[in-house]
Amino acid sequence: MAKRCAPNAKLGVRVSPALPFFLLEVIKHLSLMSTKTDAHASKKRDTLKWLLVILLLGGSIVSFHYFEEHSLLLRVISLLLVIGIAAWVASTTEKGRSTLYFLKESHLEVRRVVWPTRQETVQMTGVVLLMVVLLALIIWTVDSILLWLVRLFTGQGG
Numbered sequence: 001m002a003k004r005c006a007p008n009a010k011l012g013v014r015v016s017p018a019l020p021f022f023l024l025e026v027i028k029h030l031s032l033m034s035t036k037t038d039a040h041a042s043k044k045r046d047t048l049k050w051l052l053v054i055l056l057l058g059g060s061i062v063s064f065h066y067f068e069e070h071s072l073l074l075r076v077i078s079l080l081l082v083i084g085i086a087a088w089v090a091s092t093t094e095k096g097r098s099t100l101y102f103l104k105e106s107h108l109e110v111r112r113v114v115w116p117t118r119q120e121t122v123q124m125t126g127v128v129l130l131m132v133v134l135l136a137l138i139i140w141t142v143d144s145i146l147l148w149l150v151r152l153f154t155g156q157g158g
Contacts, residue, residue: 046093056086 060082064075090096
């Protein structure tokens with residue numbers, strides 16, 4: 001049985017109908033490979049960025065103590081500056097971006113919370129303190145009874 005070939009009007013040649021599907025699969029495979037390669041390269045860049053962050057923070061702590069004879073104010077300012085640079089580098093990684101997104105969402109969630117009034121806070125604090133004192137008295141009573149029973153059975157009590 002002969003293979004059916006579709007004529008190509010522009011070139012005057014016959015092309016197998018399966019060829020375009022084969023090319024699509026090859027292109028799809030190559031694009032997946034480039035995505036994997038991009039993800040791998042991105043992961044390597046993130047690893048290098050985290051290494052840079054660790055080196056910056058470690059170096060700033062070492063230099064803070066190494067330059068002990070210099071002004072404390074200058075050392076603290078330089079330490080805070082390097083910490084800011086390290087935080088910026090960390091925020092450019094995938095984990096850093098997800099952490100920033102989480103913090104933004106948390107801030108929005110905190111703004112949506114209905115906080116208790118001062119009166120509700122004072123009342124609930126009073127209830128909690130009352131329950132703590134009540135439970136302490138109950139535990140003290142049970143402990144005293146158990147101590148009395150132990151002394152009674154061991155013959156140490158008078």
